[in-house]
Amino acid sequence: MNTAARTIDPTSDAAIAASVTPRPIEEIGDRLGVPAAALYRYGPDKAKIALDFARKAEAKADGRLILVTAINPTPAGEGKTTTTIGLGDALARAGKRVAIALREPSLGPVFGSKGGATGGGHAQIVPMQDINLHFTGDFHAISAAHNLLAATIDNHIYWGNALDIDTRRINWRRVVDLNDRALRSVVVGLGGPGNGFPREDGFDITVASEVMAIFCLARSLEDLEERLGRMVVAQNRARQPITAGQLKVTGAMTALLRDAFQPNLVQTLEATPAVVHGGPFANIAHGCNSVMATRTALGLADYVVTEAGFGADLGAEKFLDIKCRQAGLTPSVVVIVATVRALKMHGGVAQKDLGAENVAAVSAGTSNLVRHIENMKAFGLPAVVAINRFTGDTAAEIDAIRAACAAVGASVHLCSHWADGSAGAVGLAEEVAALAAGPSAFRPLYASELPLLAKIEAIATRIYRAGAVAVEPGALRKLGEFEAQGHGDLPICMAKTQYSFSADPTRRGAPEGFVLPVRDVRLSAGAGFVVALCGDVMTMPGLPSRPAAEDIFVDETGFIGGVF
Structure with missing residues (x-):
């Protein structure tokens, strides 16, 4: 102790x-x-x-x-x-x-x-301890809704796979609201035929979930359910997108989120x-x-x-x-x-x-x-x-x-x-x-009509001051697919280290002229944006050598100390 x-x-x-x-x-x-x-x-x-x-x-x-x-x-x-x-x-x-x-x-x-x-x-x-811990249970509801969809995908495959989902192209990972690096890459479905089909999977932290993004961008319960239905969770063997709506579980997901949405x-x-x-x-x-x-x-x-x-x-x-x-x-x-x-x-x-x-x-x-x-x-x-x-x-x-x-x-x-x-x-x-008190002259950085790559380049060069953007060939191919599917007008959500304008967390100050590496892109069709993964940024963080959890305690009166 x-x-x-x-x-x-x-x-x-x-x-x-x-x-x-x-x-x-x-x-x-x-x-x-x-x-x-x-x-x-x-x-x-x-x-x-x-x-x-x-x-x-x-x-x-x-x-x-x-x-x-x-x-x-x-x-x-x-x-x-x-x-x-x-x-x-x-x-x-x-x-x-x-x-x-x-x-x-x-x-x-x-x-x-x-x-x-x-x-x-x-x-x-305040109450600061409540807010920092379980609060009103919103994040638990989001995790449950997200993981219900994950379970539904594997269940659909187990019971015959009527949508012909390609198990090599499932992009819907599971989530947990904790930092756990051991869950970044896992294999699910082990233990025999009764447990489904073994495949590679992984966990993200709940706050990286597209369900979280949709929860925060929806304007009504109707909008929430419609957005959930648009989420692309996999591809079939013909390389066509499979959405959450096709799995018929978005009503149940919305039910889990109903109270949290307030x-x-x-x-x-x-x-x-x-x-x-x-x-x-x-x-x-x-x-x-x-x-x-x-x-x-x-x-x-x-x-x-x-x-x-x-x-x-x-x-x-x-x-x-x-x-x-x-x-x-x-x-x-x-x-x-x-x-x-x-x-x-x-x-x-x-x-x-x-x-x-x-x-x-x-x-x-x-x-x-x-x-x-x-x-x-x-x-x-x-x-x-x-x-x-x-x-x-x-x-x-x-x-x-x-x-x-x-x-x-x-x-x-x-x-x-x-x-x-x-x-x-x-x-x-x-x-x-x-x-x-004065009128606002606010304007977005780029027009919705710009191609997806041009939007990435606009953020990289005008906000980060990069000299160039290096996009991996696979990511370029995906951008083209997203545009062909009608998603070219979506904004870009850059996933990048927070510590630097560049993708290198050690480059403080105001670096410029660097090359910004984009290793992958992900479509968040329900949230309404395309995520560009830059450098080594991860969607499941790890804990430090001395986690803050070591200092949190409950005294004999029930007071929670050590939270900061």
Whole structure:
């Protein structure tokens, strides 16, 4: 037993969250005009918003949408979710009718190295342990629906294979919401004829599932089931696509997802409403919370603060080119989060040396931040920089960031919401509200009519600044097949390392002129995009040498500690 891990640090996120008594969830709903009858309680401080009420709200989604994104992540941390929450609290502090819209955390990173996704310090959503663990069971429902389809495919083959499915060309893998590298490649059907036909298979993490993507992009239960039916799960021996609809199980999958499809309502430590729903990763999926949650929030609040996963090259690009395109969303402002420490790492400083002042490294590292600013402005959006401040940051380092951002027309706000809550993000909130008051000039990066390869090249050259794209011959052939099948108008979902603009996670800063390798492409016909797998990115992560799970415990009162 790790007894040190069982000591509750009074400055930890869990202890800070436990020091605040959440308001009854009915009170939080009332702040957005959600009546108690439209809230399905999961205990006193979390609830689902009834689907019929959410549908009415999302139909009039006319609030101002604010997107929070970040520089490429580093081990030093950036604090994007914390800033999203701090900004939402600060807007509420200023008297704005505001809602925060966030993704649900996956158990993979919670038990791995990244930890949870409920913010930190005095800028958190609660109940943080519940949200980071099982929450309202949404991810379990998505896993069950996904695996029901997997079981149905093998069952169909076992009972005669009327669709003539080619067992060598089944592309529907199984999922589990944990990091388990041993499941990346497996063989199923062993043990004799009663267990089916042996074949190669594998597992992805639940957040990489196309069911998750569909769950987060669907606008209604009808849309959800129709999209599920379009999913291509295999090919027959004539090389024709087999869809989930042909297996006649999408009604059952929708039944498993029905309750989960209702958005979840929780609150911040300052009782600002937060709609938390869905959670695809941004490095291997599209990285945004559900359309239903975002549009419901926009129909209930004047300002909605949302985030997109990882750096702006991944989450924000997909938010703008995939989610906004499909959901009819028009963002008003982009906030880009950075820290002095992370910029030092992008400037070449090792993690162990981050404590010392290094203005030159900060200046060099701002190349990463500046590129993200330029990229967001290419979408026609004003960009504001939020520096998530640490006590060790020096005035000279801050001045270096201000100078670099001023050169590309972006203002910088020092934020201390981790320590001070809403009071630490007042200046940021004031500028965001002022910018959101103006008309939006948002435009996607590329036109839907472009060929699929041209869309990949547009993202690679204009967002990543690659010099060229090297697509494997097999992937090129698939792109041609997708277009021949009528999928050429779909957007691209790039699956790439989050740590670099390139496909090499060790290349920090702002590399350019590199060759971006695309090793494979996958059709997500139900979600409505084509996934391009770049470099060595994996759809089933592994655990680190010392998983965060080692520090999680339950004390004698039932308090869960060690979650961060």
